[in-house]
Amino acid sequence: MSGVQSPEPATVPAPKPAGTAAPPSEGKRIVREIMSGSAMVSVLAVVVALVIGGLLIAVTDQRVVAAAGYFFAQPGDLFSAMWTAVSQAYGALWRGATYDPTARTWLGQLGIFETLTFATPLILSGLAVTLAFRAGLFNIGAKGQIIMGAVFAGAVGFGMDLPPVIHLLAVIIAGAIGGAIWGGIAGVLKAKTGAHEVIVTIMLNYIAASLVLYLLKNQLKAPGSTNPISPPMHENALFPLLLGPNFRLHAGFILAVLAVVGVAWLLDRSTLGFEFRAIGANPSAAQTAGMLVSRGYILVMLISGALSGLAGVTQLSGTSKSLDADIAGSIGFDAITVALLGRSTPWGTFFAALLFGAFKAGGTSMAVNANVSIDIVLVVQSLIVLFIAAPPLVRSIFRIKAAKSEGARA
Amino acid sequence: MSAATLQESLTTDRLAVRSWRPPIILGVLALFAIVVFGILGPGGNATFRLSQDGDAWQVPNLVVPAQGFGWFAALICAALAVQAYLQTKNVGRPAKWVTMTFTVVFVIGLLVWIIGGTKTQNITVVGLFTGAMLITTPLVFGSLSGVLCERSGVVNIAIEGQLLAGAFTAALVSSMTGNAFAGLFAAALAGVLVSFLLAVFSIKYVVNQIIVGVVLNVLVSGLTGFLFEKIMKTKVNGATIFNQPAHLPDLPIPLLSEIPVLGPTFFRQSILGYLMIVLVIAIWFGLFRTRWGLRVRAVGEHPKAADTVGINVNRTRFLNVLAGGAVAGIGGAYFTLVAVSSFSKDMTGGLGFIALAALIFGRWNPIGAALAALLFGVAGNLQSILSLAGTPIDGQFLAMLPYALTILAVSGFVGKSRAPAADGEPYVKG
Structure with missing residues (x-):
């Protein structure tokens, strides 16, 4: 929580907002540790x-x-x-x-596709954490961003009636915006007031969880339902299934892979990504070199939030198909472990998410077949x-x- | 603390940094109070029942006209906002008493507005507070754990895990031994064990403290969940014998427990409730009035300076983290030995994070944290009471209150909540 206020008045003459004067050591150290x-x-x-x-x-x-x-x-x-x-x-x-020759259904036999299904939101939210890490920020708020992404996506997905393709695109964009808003709050507060992003994102997680419950009991509730659950998404707002009706794997996985490629490009090839990495390595040096650290914080949290929001979209439009309070499940915190295991590189995150997806898919079969929780x-x-x-x-x-x-x- | 406050006051005096945020926020809130509590205030009276039927001293109910009181509170808030504006203009920042009084008046106004807006328009104050203590007690233990760790410079995100480990171990050991105190002791040990991992990884291996905390929470959740399925759900002769913890009885203090409202809230508790009060005072005294506390705070604020004068920084931190673990572990025991009569999966339900919020909102001060925990406990309990009563405000918004307040506190909208300067920074000699 060192970034809550600039702790080195000796080296920082004016108590400017800590976004510009945050101690360089923490972000740098995180990145160094992970890399x-x-x-x-x-x-x-x-x-x-x-x-x-x-x-x-x-x-x-x-x-x-x-x-x-x-x-x-x-x-x-x-x-x-x-x-x-x-x-x-x-x-x-x-x-x-992976593969179980003894199972009775296709789905049970080819668990590998379940692994990919479980991995999809993990890839996206893991990328969100990874990207923020690289800019020296610890985004613990994937959970809240997933929820808000799903809320926005849901509002478009079951609240509007649009033609095919366009509807799905609208849902994806809405979800990204929802997540970006939630991530952006933390970014803006970090940049403008120096509020530590860890605390803010943790608190935003809980606020989002309460907010979605409220919305599900009121505006977003399925008519006639007594439970806090939304109406189902329109057909046009769903991700198409990649392998037919026998498997749950949906086109959200392709979106996730595209996101990996995109984030890899952003970090390694773009000016913005260079700025992010420079800020993460040493915000003071980046500031001296003429980069706007506070703008960087805001932008990286916006993009990071958007990625988490997309994870919410894949959950909603790909897997659960209607919004409930548990839409994020444990994905938000899994995302952190995925990013750490992936050593904060986009492709590392991708493979880490596959591993954790495998754990999730296999864990269910382990609970059923071997009676291990x-x-x-x-x-x-x-x-x-x-x-x-x-x-x-x-x-x-x-x-x-x-x-x-x-x-x-x- | 002294060095930091000195520095802080020096910078504010010399550079005359004037933050307009506090008066603006207070002004907006006062405006909200005028519109909502006053203009749109509910008609009729709000009744606060102060005594229960069996009480020795019967106190008449407190009846306030809801809208009239709403105006009263709103106008005081407005006056305080103006005062804050003037002080900011003249001195650079509003005095502490202004924001404090504002908060208290606003909260009372909010309470009257909420009660006045329910169908029955009355509330049992005793029930509100005794129910709140079910939430407040573990929160206080959790936030004290945070105070001990963070004052020495180690961020403790693992409060949730420490509480959960304490709850599980207390349930298991007291079920096996039939002795609640054995369970309590084991819970403290379990908390220390989680703390030990936190300390080893963050101090010895210099792993980022936030990462360790987050991961420890997952680890404890998984471990207790796994053992719960494997051990506690095992039935022996049709009974889950490993999940029937002994109960810590309430120990009412004669006379004191008969005081209206305060008695049932504070003097009719289990031993853990009294231990909580003792610990709050003891840790406050220890941190701010003893040599040990000065050293701990020195380590948390400026480890290098502390090291220079011969304080062993990492040992101080290690011991503080372990002590924090013991405190949080005992707090976790409250769940299974007092509040509920069995363990269930992830039963701490995020209270560890609210404890973190209370710690921050209470400005890393044991007493402040305890008061914040009380506020959060009342808000939480009010939410569950009101979910039955039909209110002008949805319970979910009350549930958000602790988190929203914490965000406001860390972003400096109402006073600045400042962490110890070296909080989260590992200390490597040299």
Whole structure:
């Protein structure tokens, strides 16, 4: 929360709004933290997290507990029980996320397409967090932006009657605007008053959650419904299904891939992206070089919010098809972990979102087929990010092993 | 604090930076009060029932004419807004008492307007406050945890996780032992454990503190959810024996508990309620009146200076974060040992983030945070009471109040809420 007010009056002569005088260290450090380290650390982090998750599954499994009761009589039973528990769980996870020849329906067999469906909003909201990161801002507000994007998209999607294609385009634009407004509030406050974007975006999340409940009970409520749920979206406002009615995968996925390409271009090839990165690396230096830091903050939060808003659109027009209070689910916070795992690069975010989409798709099958609660996925995800954020920890875990094996060889 | 306030007053005096935001905001609010409370004020009387039937001392109901009082409050607000304008013009900023009085009068005016606008036009004040304490108590513990961490320079976004870990552990351990105090102790330990992770990652590995906090919340949510499914839902002889926590009884204080309104609110609580009051005062005293507190604040404001005079910055931070975890863990125990009689998934429901809001709105001061928590608790409880009564204002807008106020506070619209200068900055020697 260092950016709440410029804390260095010694170096900053006039107490200007902190947008211009924010301490350079934090944003720079975040970016450095995320960018540094190799892809190897990411892979190892996933491995360690899966191992810990596996242990958790093993020690809470009833057969394992039973086998532990007679451990000294037959120690082998314990380990085989542990192996069975973990391999069943992760096996179900893997099959649910990719390909399961034993399932009865097409949808169940080809879980890979469910993975892509789940990944779609994660890609977009992950990009939102990534982009803000690169400008040194921590956008925790993906949840609120998704909600507001979905509210705006919904207002157009079930409130208006437009011809095909145009209706969908209008919905997409409305959603982007809704998210951009919500993100923009945080950007403007950061730029003009120095209010820390983390606090503002957290608070905006909750305000959006209350606002959507209010709207769903009043203006956006489906006529005749007693629940806070909106009428269904018009046919024309829905994303077309990519693989026919058997699968849920929709054209929103293409939108997400386009967004990845777009953000990659923005960050690496455009002047604006260069400004964002310069501001993220060192706002004071960027200011000195003649960039308008406050304008950068506002713009990056507008675009970031718009991306989250698009995630809301894909949820609404692609998956849920009518608006309810839980439209954002856990996507808002998953987006942060996705961006961290993706090391704040657009394509890294894309693959991280695929992994987390796989966790979501596989988690359901794991809960059904192996009786392991889907919450374990949250544990694994958060551990992955913890390990990735602390490369020295991962390295120390594996260096110890490496040293030992060297010693054994010698 | 002293150095920072000195610096602050120096800059404001010398450069005479005049912010017109406070008088403008107060003016807009006063205008709102005049229009809504006064001109559009509801007819009839708003009745505040101060006593319950069983009380020893019966106090007559407080009856106020809703619209008349609305005008009264609105005009005071308007006068205070003018005063704020004059002070800004002359001194550069409105005096503290002006904004404070304004807030109090505005809130009371709002309350009368809301009650006057309901169908029944009355409210049981005792019920309002005792219900509010169900929200306020964990909020206070959570925000105290935040105070301890952030005053030493470590941002604590993981309050939610600490509360949830405390709630889960308290439920599990007290179910297993049948002893509520064992559960309480375990809850404190669980909070310390979450804090330990926060401290190790943010102090030792210098990971961004906000990232760690966010991730820890997810981790605790996943872990408690997983264990809840695996352990607590397991039925033994048809009963979920691992989710039947013992209960901490209410301990009414003789005489004091008979005071109208205040008695049932503050002196008819469980041991955790009293512990909360003690902790608020103790932490305030500790931070602002003892050598320990001076050191902690020095570490949070200017770690390098603190290091220069021989204070071990990272050890101070580590210990403070751990202490904060214990406090939040105990606050989490309140959920399962006092408020509700069993654990349920994600039962803290975002209260940890409201605690963060209370901390900021209370300006990183234990007493301020506690008062903010009380305000947020009343707003939250009012929302649930009013959802049944049919009101002029939708409950969802009351629910937004803490968050909206916090945004106003951090963006400096009504007074500036300023974090410790080194909050969130890791300290690397050299």
